[in-house]
Amino acid sequence: MSSIEITIRNPSGLHARPAAQLSTFCKQFPNDVALSGGGRTSNPKSIFSLLASGFKKGDLVTVTVEGEGAQEIAAKIVSFINSLEG
């Protein structure tokens, strides 16, 4: 299991398009992934779950990945979140 903390940077947070992009990105990994923060947890492979969590710019969230290759995958996801625009 690997957990990495990250602060959401892009202006609209995990709304609409960024959420769509993130869910598509996470789906490529067979591992279980969770995104949690401020008492909410979401499944980033599900756009509905992301939209409902309403993570905004400035929120501190934790990316948690289970299973094989967890560390590398968590790092990739964090990197992706950091690259989100809009």
Add this chain to the structure above:
Amino acid sequence: MMRCMGTAVCPGIVLERCHKLVALPKFDTERKTDAPVDESLMTLTRAVESLQAEYAAFVTGAQVGASADVIAVQLAMLGDEYFLEGINECIREGYAPEAAVLRMAGEQEEALRALDDDYISARAEDVHDLGVRLACLIAQVPYPSLANLEEDCIVVAHDMLPSMLMKAQVCHIRGIVIETGTKTSHVSILASGLEIPMVVSCAGAMGAGENEWVYMDGDQGYFGHSLSEAEVCQYAACEKAYRQQKKELQKFIAREARTADGKRIEVCTNIVDSITLDKALAYGADGVGLFRTEFLYMNRPSLPTEDEQYHILRQAATRLGGLPLVVRTLDIGGDKGVEYLHLPQEENPFLGYRAVRICMERPDILIPQLRAILRASAAGNVQVMFPMIAIRRELLAMKKAVEEAKMQLRGEGIPFAEDIRIGIMVEIPSAVVMLDQLVPMVDFVSIGSNDLIQYTYAADRMNDKVSYLHDFMDPAVLRLIRRTIAVSDEHGIACSLCGEMAGDEIGLAVLVALGITKVSVSSSKVLKTKQLISRLNASSLENIGKDLIKATDATEAIRCLRAGLPADYPGGVREGKL
């Protein structure tokens, strides 16, 4: 002709054959089926894959922006494991596949709508759209589509989902008329962006017959069907005249605005974002006379950061090249969309805590905005303008804040234009009265005629009962404008006007008579304004200007003005009021 009144969304006069969009099918969300579960699951899977393929194909052709975003979101929803699992569950409970889809879509829609966030709630529209598309594929019922249009038409519908317009053969759509809808709905915004003439909320429009000649006026907001032969000829002539006018206006894109006797008048434009900036640039405006920054603050959960503002301003400044970008600092009060500011509820918000009055007490709002504007000034001709200045003390406080921001940036080694120009909006009567003392403190002023008129006559422009007091041809406001221009001239300070009167034919003429040399209008009026200016004779008008301010009332002022206008100058029907 049967005339149907509606709401104008996007201007344009069109006579064309009608194409009626077939109604969205209704499905029974309670329908259960005896078919084996496996069969239903297969049907669902095939429909999902088919729709995914359709969307994927669309992505390659889609324009950037709104359309592309909607597709990305719907594609992600289509592949969402909870969504699909939820539908499968319903199927296992015995529901027919299309009913299962709509039930699940309905649940997700409700869940999204229940969230506190306006943005996310708006995505419920996308889930609905998706659900209907899937259901149509499953039931093998045609989804009302404009994708196969082969000939030009005006599309008439009872309702239109955004995805219908996005997938449409837009080149063949000469206009859109829908019976429902609002000016600000998603589909209206898409159509406006595509500059397709559009009228919404037009009850009775579906009474038109398929393929008959129909007429729409996207400026006035009406639609006509069941035209007689004579009417078809008549409206064909109207359309021709309209296209001719539009073509005439294109000539002014590359031309500088000059009066008939050669006086240069700058025509700038008011913008709120990069789309309005695009239009301004496309129409050859002389710059941005007013960047309304309120929109950066509205309809979001929190303050925009300095960086966010900086990126937007820098991009605008860069695209304008050396043309001026006048950025007005936050001009807002207890309006909708800024609940996060927790502003007090007021009886008279327009006479209350707004704009600089808030900024003076909220450096957490003012300083980041000023820093962003200053940083952007390194990228172009950026100027800063303060709204709602009533007394000298406010202007002093604002200038001090600019110095504070400059000092911070200097200390951090962040570049900005040291000599950035600073100006004020002249919209409160006290500022006009004391202008001779304010003008030495600024580099330019801009008359905000809308608010100046409200405050001068103590009349709310939204209040029909006192609308007679909203007359820019009344001598009181003419004298105030004249004074502002004169005092500015005396001190060698640039003076412009941004307000609805500049976009009015008579208003523009009277401004030229009073000596204005720069106006800022909405982007859709830039070309028309340049054209009108080319028809005016500045010296004739300026001669009249002296008499204008002696008029005893608006009627006399208009009569006086007419003497300086060419006989065929428009504005024949007395429209001094806004």
